[in-house]
Every structure is written in C-alpha cells, then in structure tokens.
Amino acid sequence: MAIIETVELRKVFRSVVRRPGLSGAFAALFSREFEEKAAVERVTFSVQEGEVVGYLGPNGAGKSTTIKMLTGILVPTSGSLQVAGIVPHERRIENGQNIGVVFGQRSQLYWDLPLRESFELLRAIYDVPADRFRQNLKHFSDILDLERFMGTPVRQLSLGERMRGDFAAALLHDPKIVYLDEPTIGLDVVAKEAIREFIGTMNRERGTTVILTTHDLADVERLTRRIILIDEGTVIYDGLLARLRDEYGTHRTIVATLSENYAEVAVPGTVLESREGNVVRLRYDHHELAAETVVRRVLDAYRITDISLLEPDIDAIVRRIYTEGYSARPARVPS
Amino acid sequence: MIADRAVRRFRFAPYLEFGKKAIAREATYRFDVFTSIGSFALRMYLLRMVWTALYARNAAPRDLPLHAILTYSAVALLMGLVLDVDQVSSLYTKLHDGSIVSDFLRPINVPLYFFADGTGEVLFHAALVVPSLAIALVLVHIDVPSPGTGAAFALSLVLGYFVGFTINFILNASAFWTLEIHAVQLIVTWLTDLLGGELVPLVLFPVALQHALFALPFAAMFSTPLLIYVGEIPPERYAAALGLQALWLAVLGAVCVVMWRAGSRRIVVQGG
Numbered sequence A: 001m002a003i004i005e006t007v008e009l010r011k012v013f014r015s016v017v018r019r020p021g022l023s024g025a026f027a028a029l030f031s032r033e034f035e036e037k038a039a040v041e042r043v044t045f046s047v048q049e050g051e052v053v054g055y056l057g058p059n060g061a062g063k064s065t066t067i068k069m070l071t072g073i074l075v076p077t078s079g080s081l082q083v084a085g086i087v088p089h090e091r092r093i094e095n096g097q098n099i100g101v102v103f104g105q106r107s108q109l110y111w112d113l114p115l116r117e118s119f120e121l122l123r124a125i126y127d128v129p130a131d132r133f134r135q136n137l138k139h140f141s142d143i144l145d146l147e148r149f150m151g152t153p154v155r156q157l158s159l160g161e162r163m164r165g166d167f168a169a170a171l172l173h174d175p176k177i178v179y180l181d182e183p184t185i186g187l188d189v190v191a192k193e194a195i196r197e198f199i200g201t202m203n204r205e206r207g208t209t210v211i212l213t214t215h216d217l218a219d220v221e222r223l224t225r226r227i228i229l230i231d232e233g234t235v236i237y238d239g240l241l242a243r244l245r246d247e248y249g250t251h252r253t254i255v256a257t258l259s260e261n262y263a264e265v266a267v268p269g270t271v272l273e274s275r276e277g278n279v280v281r282l283r284y285d286h287h288e289l290a291a292e293t294v295v296r297r298v299l300d301a302y303r304i305t306d307i308s309l310l311e312p313d314i315d316a317i318v319r320r321i322y323t324e325g326y327s328a329r330p331a332r333v334p335s
Numbered sequence B: 001m002i003a004d005r006a007v008r009r010f011r012f013a014p015y016l017e018f019g020k021k022a023i024a025r026e027a028t029y030r031f032d033v034f035t036s037i038g039s040f041a042l043r044m045y046l047l048r049m050v051w052t053a054l055y056a057r058n059a060a061p062r063d064l065p066l067h068a069i070l071t072y073s074a075v076a077l078l079m080g081l082v083l084d085v086d087q088v089s090s091l092y093t094k095l096h097d098g099s100i101v102s103d104f105l106r107p108i109n110v111p112l113y114f115f116a117d118g119t120g121e122v123l124f125h126a127a128l129v130v131p132s133l134a135i136a137l138v139l140v141h142i143d144v145p146s147p148g149t150g151a152a153f154a155l156s157l158v159l160g161y162f163v164g165f166t167i168n169f170i171l172n173a174s175a176f177w178t179l180e181i182h183a184v185q186l187i188v189t190w191l192t193d194l195l196g197g198e199l200v201p202l203v204l205f206p207v208a209l210q211h212a213l214f215a216l217p218f219a220a221m222f223s224t225p226l227l228i229y230v231g232e233i234p235p236e237r238y239a240a241a242l243g244l245q246a247l248w249l250a251v252l253g254a255v256c257v258v259m260w261r262a263g264s265r266r267i268v269v270q271g272g
Helices: A021-030 A063-071 A092-098 A115-126 A130-144 A159-171 A189-206 A217-223 A241-248 A291-301 A314-324 B013-027 B030-057 B066-083 B089-097 B100-104 B110-126 B129-139 B147-176 B182-194 B207-214 B217-221 B223-229 B235-270
Strands: A002-017 A033-048 A052-056 A078-083 A099-103 A177-181 A209-213 A226-231 A234-240 A251-258 A271-276 A279-285 A304-310
Touching: A002 A063, A002 A209, A033 A063, A033 A209, A033 A234, A052 A063, A052 A217, A063 A078, A063 A177, A063 A209, A092 A099, A099 A159, A115 A130, A115 A159, A115 B013, A130 A159, A130 A189, A159 A189, A189 A209, A189 A217, A209 A217, A217 A314, A226 A241, A226 A314, A234 A241, A241 A314, A251 A291, A279 A291, A291 A304, B013 B110, B030 B066, B030 B129, B066 B110, B066 B129, B066 B147, B066 B223, B089 B100, B089 B110, B089 B147, B100 B110, B100 B235, B110 B147, B110 B235, B147 B182, B147 B217, B147 B223, B147 B235, B182 B217, B207 B217, B217 B223, B217 B235, B223 B235
Parallel strands: A052 A209, A052 A226, A099 A177, A177 A209
Antiparallel strands: A002 A033, A002 A078, A226 A234, A251 A279, A251 A304, A271 A279
16 A cells, blocks of 8 residues: 555745835835745655655755655645545644654754753654663664764764764654655765665665655665656656666766777777777667677777776766656667 | 644643753753843842932832832842743744744644743743842842732732743744844833833833833733732732733733744745
C-alpha cells in the first residue's frame, strides 16, 4: 500500500502586486491588486512504504512547497493527498507524530540547549518510551559519532556536528516517513558520507520511507533508485534513475593516453571530443557499438599507456532535462 | 488553526518539559541575572531618594504617607522583575527568521508551547525576587499587609500576570503581519511604566485622568494589585477590581485567539 499518495496536487500563492513609485505605494493603501502564481501544478505521485525517493528540480520548481504540503504546514489549493492514511493539514498534530524532517538550511534543535537536552525534550514531545529512547540514542550516536559533543550547546556546534544532531533528532521517535530537504548542503566529504550512511541504514534496518530533495546528485546516486523530477510545478519524470541514465546517457567516453605522438587521431564510430597533449577523449553511442569493439579499434590503431571508460554523469543528464524538457526518446547526443 | 482541532489524547508532559528547559536556558545567561539585580538596587535607591525629597517639601497626598509610597515602589519594582519580562519574544524571533515552521512540524499545540516556554522564563526571573527583596529591605521599610489583603493581592497579581502575557502575545503575534514590532513595543512599555502605575501610583493623577487610566488594560497589570497591597483599594471594592482585571483578561485572551487563528492561517496558506 502506498504510504504517500498525491493526486493533482496544486498550490497557488496570492501576492500583492506592487506598483512603482510613491503614488503607487499610496494607491496600494486603498486598493490592492493581487497576482496569482502556481508554485505546484497538478502533482500526482505515490510512494510505497520503505522506498527512498529523490525529489529533484531546479530552484523554485515547487519542491519545498510540495514538502510543506506533505508535512501539513501548507494547505493545498486543490487536489488531494494522504500520508500514512491521514490528510496532513487536517490532522497536523497526528501527522507530526508520523514524520521526521531535516532541513539542511535550518536546524530544528533547541539553540541554547546542549544536544543531549534537546533529545530529552524531543523524547517528551514525541512520547518515546524510555528504553526505546536509550536504544535509539545509543545506536545513532554510534553511527553518527555524537558522543563527543553531546554536552555542547547547539549554537557552538560546527555545521557538520549540528547536522548529525539534526538527523538523530529527526529519527528519535521512529517516524514512518522522513523528509530530507537539502540534507548535505555545505557539509564536507566526511560528514556527507556519515549522513548518507545513516540514511541508508535507517531505510534498510527500519524500513523508514525517505523523501529526499537535493541538488547534490551524489546523494541521489548513493541512496535512491527512483527519482521524481519536477519543473515549474509539474512532474516531468517519475521513474528509475537507471532508466533515465539509459535514455539520456546514450554515449560513453573513452579516455586514452597515447604513448606516441600521433599527428592525427581518428577511430571509426567515435567522435574525438578533445585532445590535450597525448590524452584523447573519444565519444561513442553505446547502443550502436559495444565497448569491446571500440576498445579493440583503439588498440589496433594506436599504442597506448592507459585507457578508461567514462559513463555520463547524472548531473549532466539532469541539467539537460531541465533545459530541454523530458521526452522518453531524447534527441541523440550530437555525434 | 484548523489542523489543531483533531481529537487527540492531550499530554501534559511536553509542556512541562518546555517550561523546565526555558528555566535552564535562562539560567545560562548569567550576566542578565546580575544586571537585573543591579538595576533593581539602583532603581530602588533612586525612588527612595525621589519620594523622600518630594515628601520632605510637600504634605503627603491624601492617605498615602511616605512609608506607603515606598512600600508601593518596592513592591512595584519587585513585580516588575517578573511582569516586565517579555516571555513571548521567541514568537517574534521565530516569525522573523521563519523558524516557526519547525514548531508546526511537531505534534504539539503551538500557542500552548509559547505559554509553557514563557512561563518557564518568568519563573526563573521570579527567583530573582528573593535576593532583590533582601536588597529592598536594606534600603526601605516594606509594609506587610493583612492575610486577607495579601490573598487578594496574590490573586490580583496572578490576573495581572495573565493580562501581561496576553498583551505580550498580541504584540509579538502582530509580527505575523508586520515584521517590525519594536516601536509599538516601546510605546507599550512606556504606557505600562507610566500609565499602568508601575512608576507612580495612579491615585496621584488628576481624578478625570485616573478614570480613563483605570479603564485601560495597563492598570490591570500593575496598578490593581499594588493598590490592593497598600490599601488604596479597600476590601469592599476587591470584587469589582478583580472583576475588571478578569474582564480585561477575557477580552485580550479573545484577541489572542483570533490573532493566532488568522496568523497561523497565513502561515498555512502562504507558507510563512
């Protein structure tokens, strides 16, 4: 059964149109003109219990607005949604018990309190049984290495420490669903890795459903199989990350280091993408040619010291969809 | 807000914890503790000087002899330690920086959270009354009221605290609409100081002005409990005085409810 279900979800914001100049400001005191803008336009998707879904889109695409509706703090203009069997904004408090939220840009810990006391407060808020609380805290503190700064007031923590604290705080009450909004933003590699490890573990061990919005596609590659791409308030792709890679990543690149100084490099079926000294990059369509064939052609024609094969990175694919829009059969990479 | 109407088993524990954490939080600001006790001592000393000098040159007005007005000032300053605390300022801060959203994500009643947090903050400040009282007793003589008067004073003080809470709540909640509240706050502080009887007993003002001032909610915070304490409000008028405080509390409480509904609706509609 789907744990999250949205149908034709729509959210329109109304804002005052500001007319320019002093006279405009005066006129606004008496009559106001409003402008309506749909931040989310007909968003339909469902998420199964235990899934990890990457919810991606460029800035202003409607990601945060969707998340806010799912958490119950925004009322949709139209359409319907259900999270764990309830309509979030109608039963905000009950929904609050089912979810955990991490905003990368904003800590939800209590600023003046030591981390440990923040956790105790959360225990009271979510009514976590004492032994469960101890177990969770022990477990989280092992994975996230919290023990060192448990007694430090949150305002004195580094960003990486704070985020680890935020993750533990969001999962302390065993929520069914966690929403992660840009969870690794601004973190160093080590902290990012710790956080990704933690998300993965929670999903595997507890079956926690995870909705992840991020601009860091490494998060997505590491954690999710399924992604939902949203642009201008509309879902433009919902499916496997691998399929997207398959459809859009029609090319591979061979990087070869030549051992002799060849005047000209040309391999049938490939395009010379670049050449810097003895390092050449050759692109080919992997639906038309097998890697073996291409590599053999290179080896037959040239003497080389090194060779490697590159897959297109997801970053480039997503960028291309944002600019060109998604179609199931994308135009071929020009070759 | 709409979402809060869900029928659900109410748990007291989180709010108790909010209160406790607020006390712990306030205790971390040690400098604040020393400055508020220091400023109390200074103001007590100055008021003693002013009133003593004034009374030396003029006849005591009506039935407020020097010891009564010094008692009034001392008790007013002690009350100020508690009542002058803006215990809802975190609402303003959270509306301003948008972190109020985090509170709406938790399974709690949000206004009740602010009440619990604010009360914890105030309780910490109430503890400062003890050392301050010791300082006051060194500087001035404080009259002790009869048990009946003392009880009426205590009741009136509690009502005054709640009236103060609602005023602060309204001020801070206005940040739902205007993001700047400091100017209004300054005016209100000045009004409670001067027109609410914190600094000067309202019975010293011209009679016509007194009537107007007694009708304002600011008098319900300081003036009513204080005038009960020094005997300016006699026992036969206790019911009326407490009744007026209760009436203000009901009116301001209703304003809080309406503001909260409209304000939180703004958040859930516009997204903060």
